[in-house]
Amino acid sequence: MKQRLAILGSTGSIGVQTLDIARENPGRFEVRVLTANRNWERLARQAREFDADAAVIADKQHYAQLRDALAGTDTKVYAGEEAVAQVAAGGGTDVVVNALVGYAGLAPTVAAIEAGKKLALANKESLVVGGACVMPLARERKAPVIPIDSEHSAIFQCLVGERAPVRRLIVTCSGGAFRDFRAEELANVTVEQALRHPQWDMGAKITIDSSTLVNKGFEVIEAHWLFGTPAERISVLLHPQSIIHSMVEFEDGAIKAQLGTPDMRLPISFALLYPDRANRPGERFNFLNHPQLTFAEVDRAKYPALDIAYDCLRRGGTAACTMNGANEVAVAAFLARKCAWLDIVRAIRYALEHAAFVPSPTLADYAEANAEARALAAEFLQLKN
Ligand SMILES: NC(=O)C1=CN([C@@H]2O[C@H](COP(=O)(O)OP(=O)(O)OC[C@H]3O[C@@H](n4cnc5c(N)ncnc54)[C@H](OP(=O)(O)O)[C@@H]3O)[C@@H](O)[C@H]2O)C=CC1
Ligand SMILES: CC(=O)[C@@H](O)[C@H](O)COP(=O)(O)O
Numbered sequence: 001m002k003q004r005l006a007i008l009g010s011t012g013s014i015g016v017q018t019l020d021i022a023r024e025n026p027g028r029f030e031v032r033v034l035t036a037n038r039n040w041e042r043l044a045r046q047a048r049e050f051d052a053d054a055a056v057i058a059d060k061q062h063y064a065q066l067r068d069a070l071a072g073t074d075t076k077v078y079a080g081e082e083a084v085a086q087v088a089a090g091g092g093t094d095v096v097v098n099a100l101v102g103y104a105g106l107a108p109t110v111a112a113i114e115a116g117k118k119l120a121l122a123n124k125e126s127l128v129v130g131g132a133c134v135m136p137l138a139r140e141r142k143a144p145v146i147p148i149d150s151e152h153s154a155i156f157q158c159l160v161g162e163r164a165p166v167r168r169l170i171v172t173c174s175g176g177a178f179r180d181f182r183a184e185e186l187a188n189v190t191v192e193q194a195l196r197h198p199q200w201d202m203g204a205k206i207t208i209d210s211s212t213l214v215n216k217g218f219e220v221i222e223a224h225w226l227f228g229t230p231a232e233r234i235s236v237l238l239h240p241q242s243i244i245h246s247m248v249e250f251e252d253g254a255i256k257a258q259l260g261t262p263d264m265r266l267p268i269s270f271a272l273l274y275p276d277r278a279n280r281p282g283e284r285f286n287f288l289n290h291p292q293l294t295f296a297e298v299d300r301a302k303y304p305a306l307d308i309a310y311d312c313l314r315r316g317g318t319a320a321c322t323m324n325g326a327n328e329v330a331v332a333a334f335l336a337r338k339c340a341w342l343d344i345v346r347a348i349r350y351a352l353e354h355a356a357f358v359p360s361p362t363l364a365d366y367a368e369a370n371a372e373a374r375a376l377a378a379e380f381l382q383l384k385n
């Protein structure tokens, strides 16, 4: 039977590549629901191509444009962030792909899990912010959560069929755009430089997060919630080639790794088809083209975001939510050229120093902590509305 997909964030980097997988496998998937934030033109084209049941535009200002672009089709058109969560939970789909970026992904993640859907999760922020609520809920509702993030897909693939306890998760790290920069060069780096990821072609926000290593810090937190591994058993290893996507070490000393060229369509297709695998076209990995796989320690002084994330994970409560909210505001400000690259981590520190801390938060507490973190980061960066 075909799997019926809801793709949240279909106009973004992961969303577009998910549609590539659907196109490659017309016998296995039906695309039923698509969503975007503002890009109504791309959303309308996608909805027409896949004859979707519903298209949702989160930013209500673009509702009329989307409605007019889809006039004469059978696609129902909705608007608003609440509508994104509603279609995540709605009938007529089996799998929800959460390819939204940022805190906006949390409510749809919860909605999909509440409805017992299989969740193919790219939106790591859902777990960074609310993993303590999301994962117990997924277990209660028996809703499978399959990671799309490349490192977590790699770890998941290494763990398939394993019952023995894990000694260590080894999360690999490209080092981001400034891997080869000296610390004193970081004060004046530009948006264009930060967006030049050495290995992956991704959305702007995650590419900046990769340059600060906030992304790697978030991935440590994400790994903790997905696999139940404590912080002290999760390590980060610099691996500039991004060929080994991550590894698992077992108590007997064996280490399993998942390798491949950097292409998100593999983890996406894995998440959609697990426990099956896709028969993907294209060139196969050739070890002889990659004779040097190298490894090094991350420079923790140059990249303080990594230790900040470990601290947030150890503190628990709303700490990681605060880090995430401040980071979102600071990254948007950097991309809009309203602050310097170094200000991103400064804003995170400021928010963590000044925010209220809720030790056992509910989903409502996360919403408050997110709003407070955003306000604190804006205050620190002196941003005007
Ligand atoms: N790109 C990658 O290779 C990887 C991404 N990830 C994770 O996957 C997630 C998606 O990343 P990526 O695809 O790069 O992001 P993009 O910015 O490319 O795409 C984000 C998508 O979400 C939509 N969107 C943005 N903000 C909102 C909002 N407030 N409400 C509703 N929809 C919104 C966008 O719509 P619109 O187009 O209209 O703006 C777009 O469809 C992130 O959490 C990222 O960390 C993880 C590993 C790899
Ligand atoms: C493709 C993917 O999963 C990204 O999260 C990627 O891992 C970014 O790489 P670095 O954060 O290691 O630069």
Ligand SMILES: [Mn+2]
Binding pocket: 149, 150, 151, 219
């Ligand atoms: Mn990743």
